[in-house]
Amino acid sequence: DAGVIQSPRHEVTEMGQEVTLRCKPISGHNSLFWYRQTMMRGLELLIYFNNNVPIDDSGMPEDRFSAKMPNASFSTLKIQPSEPRDSAVYFCASSLVAGWAGELFFGEGSRLTVL
Amino acid sequence: AQRVTQPEKLLSVFKGAPVELKCNYSYSGSPELFWYVQYSRQRLQLLLRHISRESIKGFTADLNKGETSFHLKKPFAQEEDSAMYYCALSHLNAGNMLTFGGGTRLMVKP
Numbered sequence: 133d134a135g136v137i138q139s140p141r142h143e144v145t146e147m148g149q150e151v152t153l154r155c156k157p158i159s160g161h162n163s164l165f166w167y168r169q170t171m172m173r174g175l176e177l178l179i180y181f182n183n184n185v186p187i188d189d190s191g192m193p194e195d196r197f198s199a200k201m202p203n204a205s206f207s208t209l210k211i212q213p214s215e216p217r218d219s220a221v222y223f224c225a226s227s228l229v230a231g232w233a234g235e236l237f238f239g240e241g242s243r244l245t246v247l
Numbered sequence: 248a249q250r251v252t253q254p255e256k257l258l259s260v261f262k263g264a265p266v267e268l269k270c271n272y273s274y275s276g277s278p279e280l281f282w283y284v285q286y287s288r289q290r291l292q293l294l295l296r297h298i299s300r301e302s303i304k305g306f307t308a309d310l311n312k313g314e315t316s317f318h319l320k321k322p323f324a325q326e327e328d329s330a331m332y333y334c335a336l337s338h339l340n341a342g343n344m345l346t347f348g349g350g351t352r353l354m355v356k357p
Contacts (some may be wrong), residue, residue, distance in 0.1 A: 238292070
């Protein structure tokens with residue numbers, strides 16, 4: 133297994149544009165998490181899904197952010213419209229809830245720069 | 248509310264020196280605590296978990312409920328230990344959701 137796969141690895145866009153980040157979790161995992169990493173705030177949980185259903189989206193900063201998980205092998209995080217303060221590294225992680233507690237498997241991250 | 252605090256953003260030590268990365272938490276339930284590590288150009292990955300009481304790459308961490316701490320320790324630092332370290336607390340009633348601390352960058356100098 134190639135692990136959690138995220139795309140794009142790097143994205144540079146202009147303020148106001150729509151950004152879509154994609155994630156493919158590890159096959160068989162039934163929980164998926166989106167985190168944002170910044171120098172100031174570290175790793176923040178944005179939203180997580182269990183069996184494709186959003187469970188907690190309290191970390192989503194505002195209505196400009198939305199996330200979907202249409203099936204067990206794909207999720208998207210969308211920012212519309214994007215702003216410079218959204219610049220960060222966005223990580224996707226998956227886990228098998230029935231497995232060892234707390235072991236999340238992370239993707240390599242998508243580095244977003246909004247000009 | 249649950250919170251994880253890592254008071255040091257940067258810790259710099261010389262090779263062979265002891266290392267202690269501090270982590271304090273606040274949680275109303277019984278905590279499950281972890282250390283994750285991110286080496287340069289690698290994915291964030293699990294280093295160790297308190298329930299396993301294991302030593303990984305020479306690192307250990309003891310949960311101190313009285314002091315609400317879970318400090319990461321290694322008696323003799325190696326250059327390859329240089330990385331970003333995150334302490335995390337698990338919400339077992341919330342599908343393995345992890346709350347992370349702000350992270351500490353460890354630099355081990357030759």
